[in-house]
Amino acid sequence: MDEQIRRFSERELISRIRDLVGQKTSVDLIKGIGDDCAVFRHNERELWLITTDTLTESVHFEPAWHKPFLLGRKTASVNISDVAAMGGSPQFALLTMAVPDQCAADWLEDFLAGFTAVLQEYKVMLIGGDTVRSGRDTVFSVTIIGSVDKERILYRSCARPDDLIWVSGPLGEAAAGLEFCRRGFLTGQAERAAKWQRLIKAHLDPVPRVRLGRLIADSGRAHAMIDLSDGLATDLAHLCRESMVGAEVYADKLPLSKLLVEAAATLRMSALDLALKGGEDYQLLFTAPATAAEVLGRLAADCHNGTIYPIGRITAGGGVFLCREGAPRQDISYQGYDHFTGR
Numbered sequence: 001m002d003e004q005i006r007r008f009s010e011r012e013l014i015s016r017i018r019d020l021v022g023q024k025t026s027v028d029l030i031k032g033i034g035d036d037c038a039v040f041r042h043n044e045r046e047l048w049l050i051t052t053d054t055l056t057e058s059v060h061f062e063p064a065w066h067k068p069f070l071l072g073r074k075t076a077s078v079n080i081s082d083v084a085a086m087g088g089s090p091q092f093a094l095l096t097m098a099v100p101d102q103c104a105a106d107w108l109e110d111f112l113a114g115f116t117a118v119l120q121e122y123k124v125m126l127i128g129g130d131t132v133r134s135g136r137d138t139v140f141s142v143t144i145i146g147s148v149d150k151e152r153i154l155y156r157s158c159a160r161p162d163d164l165i166w167v168s169g170p171l172g173e174a175a176a177g178l179e180f181c182r183r184g185f186l187t188g189q190a191e192r193a194a195k196w197q198r199l200i201k202a203h204l205d206p207v208p209r210v211r212l213g214r215l216i217a218d219s220g221r222a223h224a225m226i227d228l229s230d231g232l233a234t235d236l237a238h239l240c241r242e243s244m245v246g247a248e249v250y251a252d253k254l255p256l257s258k259l260l261v262e263a264a265a266t267l268r269m270s271a272l273d274l275a276l277k278g279g280e281d282y283q284l285l286f287t288a289p290a291t292a293a294e295v296l297g298r299l300a301a302d303c304h305n306g307t308i309y310p311i312g313r314i315t316a317g318g319g320v321f322l323c324r325e326g327a328p329r330q331d332i333s334y335q336g337y338d339h340f341t342g343r
């Protein structure tokens with residue numbers, strides 16, 4: 001089975017599934033496969049958002065450095081982020097756990113404490129799920145149900161040529177944090193890890209931008225939105241494909257923090273690559289006409305003193321291109337993380 005799947009990229013697999021499913025058959029379904037959440041009719045004013053996501057041991061987390069409380073938090077946060085990506089409010093959750101026999105009861109208890117702590121922060125109620133025994137690895141799968149005003153929902157598929165592209169915060173920090181974890185900075189070298197704490201936290205305990213997502217949607221000024229889970233190069237390519245547009249990303253506009261640049265030098269990696277291809281930032285990426293810049297900037301400032309960063313422009317042609325001064329345009333479409341190829 002594994003070998004079979006490895007022949008496809010994640011995108012190819014989803015595209016095949018989409019072909020098999022065919023056209024929508026329910027009048028209550030607004031959007032099926034192809035966005036951060038599926039969208040259903042709820043009532044006169046609102047739509048339901050439904051999304052599901054899975055975290056697998058050794059693929060999405062390493063128990064050696066991912067302590068159970070933070071892992072529980074992350075399992076909830078990354079799912080909630082998909083509701084934020086459409087401007088919605090998360091409301092209900094279902095949790096499925098596949099746990100091996102050797103899993104300690106207190107490990108699981110700490111996981112659940114972290115998971116429910118995040119649900120409480122966002123006023124999400126756990127309404128069900130399933131617990132099963134697994135052969136070897138631990139797997140968590142979460143479904144989140146949220147709601148959104150039907151006039152305000154933001155899809156991936158509505159970006160327009162000449163929109164500016166913004167992101168809601170610095171990029172590449174979670175990917176750098178992951179790299180420090182991989183290289184053993186958390187095991188027995190606490191003093192070495194101290195300097196990189198913010199980056200490591202970005203990987204271990206990401207924050208879904210629920211309030212900002214809602215403010216951006218409520219402003220009525222943005223055209224399209226997505227959250228950054230698989231890296232800017234891949235997630236922006238998803239948005240462009242669904243919107244049937246292209247994008248130019250300006251390298252000198254990317255928000256690379258001073259700490260990230262220092263980290264990249266220490267890790268002997270490229271800060272630009274971490275920002276473009278590193279996953280799990282869980283920042284929001286959205287597009288809007290340039291005339292919306294002031295309104296959107298003010299919203300972000302009101303929301304936890306945040307800043308939004310214009311990083312590029314939507315174009316009529318396809319593909320995501322990186323523009324660097326003195327260098328030819330470079331196609332970076334889908335160069336982020338792929339779950340099946342592992343690259």
Ligand SMILES: [Mg+2]
Nearest residue numbers: 036082227229
């Ligand atoms: Mg998403």
